[in-house]
Amino acid sequence: xxxxxxxxxxxxxxxxxxxxxxxxxxxxxxxxxxxxxxxxxxxxxxxxxxxxxxxxxxxxxxxxxxxxxxxxxxxxxxxxxxxxxxxxxxxxxxxxxxxxxxxxxxxxxxxxxxxxxxxxxxxxxxxxxxxxxxxxxxxxxxxxxxxxxxxxxxxxxxxx
Amino acid sequence: xxxxxxxxxxxxxxxxxxxxxxxxxxxxxxxxxxxxxxxxxxxxxxxxxxxxxxxxxxxxxxxxxxxxxxxxxxxxxxxxxxxxxxxxxxxxxxxxxxxxxxxxxxxxxxxxxxxxxxxxxxxxxxxxxxxxxxxxxxxxxxxxxxxxxxxxxxxxxxxx
DNA sequence: GTAAAATGCTTAGCACGCTAAGTAATAGCT
DNA sequence: AGCTATTACTTAGCGTGCTAAGCATTTTAC
Numbered sequence: 001x002x003x004x005x006x007x008x009x010x011x012x013x014x015x016x017x018x019x020x021x022x023x024x025x026x027x028x029x030x031x032x033x034x035x036x037x038x039x040x041x042x043x044x045x046x047x048x049x050x051x052x053x054x055x056x057x058x059x060x061x062x063x064x065x066x067x068x069x070x071x072x073x074x075x076x077x078x079x080x081x082x083x084x085x086x087x088x089x090x091x092x093x094x095x096x097x098x099x100x101x102x103x104x105x106x107x108x109x110x111x112x113x114x115x116x117x118x119x120x121x122x123x124x125x126x127x128x129x130x131x132x133x134x135x136x137x138x139x140x141x142x143x144x145x146x147x148x149x150x151x152x153x154x155x156x157x158x159x160x
Numbered sequence: 161x162x163x164x165x166x167x168x169x170x171x172x173x174x175x176x177x178x179x180x181x182x183x184x185x186x187x188x189x190x191x192x193x194x195x196x197x198x199x200x201x202x203x204x205x206x207x208x209x210x211x212x213x214x215x216x217x218x219x220x221x222x223x224x225x226x227x228x229x230x231x232x233x234x235x236x237x238x239x240x241x242x243x244x245x246x247x248x249x250x251x252x253x254x255x256x257x258x259x260x261x262x263x264x265x266x267x268x269x270x271x272x273x274x275x276x277x278x279x280x281x282x283x284x285x286x287x288x289x290x291x292x293x294x295x296x297x298x299x300x301x302x303x304x305x306x307x308x309x310x311x312x313x314x315x316x317x318x319x320x
Numbered sequence: 321g322t323a324a325a326a327t328g329c330t331t332a333g334c335a336c337g338c339t340a341a342g343t344a345a346t347a348g349c350t
Numbered sequence: 351a352g353c354t355a356t357t358a359c360t361t362a363g364c365g366t367g368c369t370a371a372g373c374a375t376t377t378t379a380c
Contacts, residue, residue, distance in 0.1 A: 018181035
């Protein structure tokens with residue numbers, strides 16, 4: 001897969017990813033700010049619903065593609081807002097199971113339509129095929145990064 | 161551009177953007193850590209070189225797609241590392257012009273090859289055409305976000 | 321020419337990602 | 351069964367993005 005070095009120099013793909021992420025989050029934040037919901041909060045609620053509303057913190061963090069440690073703050077906020085509850089798992093006392101409260105479910109119903117509308121607006125002019133292609137290419141990059149990180153990790157542990 | 165609502169619900173594009181950005185940054189951080197260079201630092205140096213090494217902080221921030229305020233910390237660090245210098249612009253005393261020092265230029269020469277190698281590795285399996293297509297689609301999303309933000313901004317200032 | 325608006329920088333403090341280190345519970349090995 | 355490694359969570363603190371507010375300078379409008 002030979003590439004033109006000069007073109008590669010002018011790329012700023014990673015910055016573009018970061019920028020799009022921040023911009024997108026910003027739009028949704030503005031949209032949902034009347035409901036006291038920030039981006040990490042509503043995505044957690046949203047994902048929780050889609051996962052079946054009865055999963056451990058670890059499973060939820062994986063689905064959200066963030067670290068468990070990063071999720072803790074958000075879950076704490078949602079809990080004190082009365083949107084979710086956390087209770088110890090019976091089978092595995094280490095794990096804490098997260099569930100939506102009635103309030104949380106109710107809120108989700110209210111925002112669902114808005115979220116979808118925003119997605120449609122922000123993806124205007126892009127076909128589903130182009131979208132899947134976008135995801136495909138991004139997944140390749142993700143895989144490459146993981147491969148690379150594994151190598152880098154190995155090269156440091158080798159020194160021990 | 162009609163879209164399948166159910167498919168849209170399962171998307172997590174913004175999260176993917178964020179994840180890729182963090183992962184990519186992480187790889188480069190590990191690669192360049194022996195040189196005391198973090199991601200924002202070397203990208204600033206890199207972009208500065210490409211802009212001609214004699215630009216205001218504002219121009220640099222724009223090129224890096226971040227806010228001037230965010231750039232300040234990084235420039236401060238680079239300055240105290242002796243990589244760049246900032247001096248008042250003669251024509252406009254408000255502006256501060258950023259230039260690479262000899263040390264900075266020297267360092268850039270050293271890392272240039274590494275940066276390109278990493279890009280090639282992380283983009284393995286993706287053709288230049290696919291890459292341009294990726295950028296094209298991402299730009300559309302960026303434009304849509306900007307349009308949307310403009311509308312949202314207007315709708316709040318209208319209330320004043 | 322001066323008052324008002326805009327611009328460029330700076331500082332201060334927030335948001336949300338991360339890693340590192342610690343604890344309790346579980347799983348695996350002999 | 352008991353020792354060790356692993357797992358799930360938690361806490362603490364960092365990094366890098368942001369907005370808000372303030373200052374000095376420049377530009378614009380009258």
